[in-house]
Amino acid sequence: MIATVSAQEYAFVVLAIVGSVSAISVVLARNVVHAALYLVIALLSVGGVYLLLGAEFVAWVQILIYVGAIVILFLFGLMLTKAPIGRDTLDNQSRWVATIVGAGVFVGLVFLIQGAFKVRETPPFPTFHATTGRVGESLFRSYVLPFEAVSFLLLAALIGAVVLARKDEGT
Amino acid sequence: MIRLPFLLFFAALLFSTGVYGVLARRNAVMVLMAIELMLNAVNVNLVAFSASLQQLTGQVFALFVIAVAAAEVGIGLAIVILLFRNRETINVDEVSQLKW
Numbered sequence: 001m002i003a004t005v006s007a008q009e010y011a012f013v014v015l016a017i018v019g020s021v022s023a024i025s026v027v028l029a030r031n032v033v034h035a036a037l038y039l040v041i042a043l044l045s046v047g048g049v050y051l052l053l054g055a056e057f058v059a060w061v062q063i064l065i066y067v068g069a070i071v072i073l074f075l076f077g078l079m080l081t082k083a084p085i086g087r088d089t090l091d092n093q094s095r096w097v098a099t100i101v102g103a104g105v106f107v108g109l110v111f112l113i114q115g116a117f118k119v120r121e122t123p124p125f126p127t128f129h130a131t132t133g134r135v136g137e138s139l140f141r142s143y144v145l146p147f148e149a150v151s152f153l154l155l156a157a158l159i160g161a162v163v164l165a166r167k168d169e170g171t
Numbered sequence: 172m173i174r175l176p177f178l179l180f181f182a183a184l185l186f187s188t189g190v191y192g193v194l195a196r197r198n199a200v201m202v203l204m205a206i207e208l209m210l211n212a213v214n215v216n217l218v219a220f221s222a223s224l225q226q227l228t229g230q231v232f233a234l235f236v237i238a239v240a241a242a243e244v245g246i247g248l249a250i251v252i253l254l255f256r257n258r259e260t261i262n263v264d265e266v267s268q269l270k271w
Binding site for chain 1: 223244252
């Protein structure tokens with residue numbers, strides 16, 4: 001039996017249930033705007049899990065970038081493409097194949113995790129408090145080159161998106 | 172004070188939900204949303220292992236994954252809007268030709 005359950009673990013279970021239910025609602029919703037709002041709830045609960053794990057900077061970046069920027073981009077995309085409503089127009093015909101593959105992936109991953117970690121015997125790890133200062137130090141000392149590469153990638157993606165989405169006039 | 176396997180189960184559930192969404196949806200925007208779910212599952216794993224190994228590397232890579240996801244969504248939605256302008260549809264099963 002699991003001997004002691006800490007308060008953090010209760011909070012994690014609540015966040016995980018909320019996140020899982022809203023993630024499943026994202027892929028099952030009949031209305032695209034509802035799916036985007038369920039995505040907000042799922043991303044917020046993932047951010048809460050980061051806070052519980054002591055990763056405060058990643059949690060705030062998750063809330064700023066995902067909830068603040070990416071979901072707004074999705075809503076713009078839905079607005080500009082006249083999104084239809086209804087399950088038959090949103091899903092394709094091979095829904096049962098997708099169900100089998102998704103369930104197979106989940107069962108396979110659970111099997112692998114149970115094989116790798118003895119779930120009942122794994123002790124809870126002590127809280128790892130990664131302050132923003134330590135994350136920044138690691139980012140700018142050890143990972144400067146990947147950081148520059150990511151900033152270049154973002155610049156390229158920005159220019160690419162502008163070039164793709166702008167209307168061609170005269171050409 | 173959370174046991175590592177529980178976090179991994181949560182990430183596995185998010186990932187397989189994303190796999191289902193990518194395979195079952197026809198609307199390209201919904202496919203991109205399902206891809207975001209899968210990237211989040213990877214991030215949960217990275218942060219969980221970072222906390223359990225008491226090292227920062229996982230969190231730094233989670234930040235990189237978030238940045239790459241933002242770039243991917245920007246480009247993906249630009250392509251979707253371009254597709255809608257040219258073809259009047261964003262259903263991925265109707266877009267089966269490379270050149271129109």
